[in-house]
Amino acid sequence: MWTQFQLAASIVGVVTLSFWALKLVRTAYATFLRPSHDLYKRYKGEGEPWALVTGGSDGIGKAYAMELAKRGFNILNVSRTPAKLEAVKAEILATYPSIQVESVTLDMALASFDEIYDVVTQAMAGRDVAVVINNAGLAPHPQRLAAYEAVETLQARNAIAVNVVAFTAVLSAALPILSARKSRGGVVNVSSSSAYQGFAYNAVYASTKAYNHVMSQTLAAEERGKLDVISHTPLFVASNMTRLKANMFVATAEQTVVACLDSLGHDDITSGVLSHKVQNAIIAALPRNIFQQQTIKAMKATRRKVEKKLAAAKKE
Numbered sequence: 093m094w095t096q097f098q099l100a101a102s103i104v105g106v107v108t109l110s111f112w113a114l115k116l117v118r119t120a121y122a123t124f125l126r127p128s129h130d131l132y133k134r135y136k137g138e139g140e141p142w143a144l145v146t147g148g149s150d151g152i153g154k155a156y157a158m159e160l161a162k163r164g165f166n167i168l169n170v171s172r173t174p175a176k177l178e179a180v181k182a183e184i185l186a187t188y189p190s191i192q193v194e195s196v197t198l199d200m201a202l203a204s205f206d207e208i209y210d211v212v213t214q215a216m217a218g219r220d221v222a223v224v225i226n227n228a229g230l231a232p233h234p235q236r237l238a239a240y241e242a243v244e245t246l247q248a249r250n251a252i253a254v255n256v257v258a259f260t261a262v263l264s265a266a267l268p269i270l271s272a273r274k275s276r277g278g279v280v281n282v283s284s285s286s287a288y289q290g291f292a293y294n295a296v297y298a299s300t301k302a303y304n305h306v307m308s309q310t311l312a313a314e315e316r317g318k319l320d321v322i323s324h325t326p327l328f329v330a331s332n333m334t335r336l337k338a339n340m341f342v343a344t345a346e347q348t349v350v351a352c353l354d355s356l357g358h359d360d361i362t363s364g365v366l367s368h369k370v371q372n373a374i375i376a377a378l379p380r381n382i383f384q385q386q387t388i389k390a391m392k393a394t395r396r397k398v399e400k401k402l403a404a405a406k407k408e
C-alpha cells in the first residue's frame with residue numbers, strides 16, 4: 093500500500109519529468125525541425141530593407157552584417173574603427189554585389205546619449221530600416237569589483253556607456269521609426285548567458301547584459317505583433333572579446349548568429365546554438381554556489397594571464 097507521501101512524491105516526479113521531457117522536445121523541434129522565417133519577405137516594406145548593425149566591424153556584429161547581407165538586407169554599420177568598417181564593407185560588396193553598405197563611425201563610449209540618438213536618427217533617414225541588431229559591447233578585464241584599479245574602473249565606465257547607455261539610445265532612436273512602418277520589423281538585442289545568473293569577476297559586464305536581457309523581453313511584450321524582438325544570450329563565442337577558439341563548447345560568431353536569426357519571429361529569447369542551449373540549461377539546474385565557485389576558479393586563472401599581459405605591456 094502506498095502511503096500518501098509516496099503518492100505525492102510520485103506525482104511530483106512525474107510532473108517534473110514531463111516538464112523536462114516537454115522542454116527537451118520543444119528545444120529539439122526548434123533546433124532541428126522548425127522552419128526559419130524568410131526575414132527578407134517578413135520585413136520588406138515599400139523600399140529595399142536595411143539592417144542597422146551596431147558593432148558590425150568585428151566578431152558577432154560582423155557575422156550579423158554578413159548574414160543579413162546574405163539574406164538580402166542592405167547594411168548600415170555603426171562602429172568605432174573606420175578601417176575595420178571599410179574592410180567589412182569591402183567583404184560584403186565582394187560577396188554580395190547587389191547589397192548596399194553604409195558605414196557610420198561612432199565611438200559609443202565617448203558619445204553622449206543625445207549624440208548617439210542623433211547619429212542613429214540621421215543615419216536611418218531616407219532608408220527603410222527594417223531590422224536593428226543592437227550588438228556593440230565590451231567587457232572589462234575579469235577582476236573582483238572590490239579589487240578594481242584605474243584600468244578596470246575606466247573599462248567599467250566604457251562598458252556601461254556602450255552596453256547600457258548607447259544600447260538604450262540606439263533603441264530610443266530606432267524603435268519609433270521601426271514601429272511606425274507598415275510592415276513588421278525585427279530587433280535583436282545581444283545580451284549574454286551571464287545575464288541569467290551573474291558571472292564572477294565580471295560583475296559590471298554581467299549586470300549590463302542583464303539590462304539588455306530585461307529590456308529586450310519588455311520590448312518584445314510591448315511591440316508584439318508589430319516587431320519581432322529577441323534577446324540573444326550566447327555563452328562563449330570565438331571573438332576578439334574572448335580570444336577563444338571555437339570548439340564544442342565555444343561557438344563561432346557565424347554559428348550563433350545564424351541560430352539567432354533562425355529563431356527571430358519565433359522566440360523572445362535564444363541562447364543560439366544547441367550546445368549553448370544545453371550549457372545554459374545545465375547551469376540553471378546546478379546549485380548556484382557550485383556554479384559560482386567553479387567560475388571563480390576559472391576566472392582567477394584568466395586574471396593571472398591578464399596580469400602577465402599588463403605587466404609585459406608596462407615594460408614595453
Ligand SMILES: NC(=O)c1ccc[n+]([C@@H]2O[C@H](COP(=O)([O-])OP(=O)(O)OC[C@H]3O[C@@H](n4cnc5c(N)ncnc54)[C@H](OP(=O)(O)O)[C@@H]3O)[C@@H](O)[C@H]2O)c1
Nearest residue numbers: 147149150151152172173200201229284328329331332333
Ligand atoms: N564573445 C562572446 O563570448 C560573447 C558572449 C555573449 C555575448 N556577447 C556579446 O556580443 C556582443 C559582441 O561581442 P563580440 O564578442 O563580437 O566582441 P568583439 O569581437 O570585441 O566586437 C565588438 C564590436 O563592438 C564594437 N565596439 C566596441 N566598443 C565600441 C565603441 N566604444 N563604440 C562603437 N563600437 C564599439 C567593436 O568595434 P571595433 O571593431 O571598432 O572595436 C566591434 O565591432 C557584445 O555585446 C557582447 O557582450 C559576446
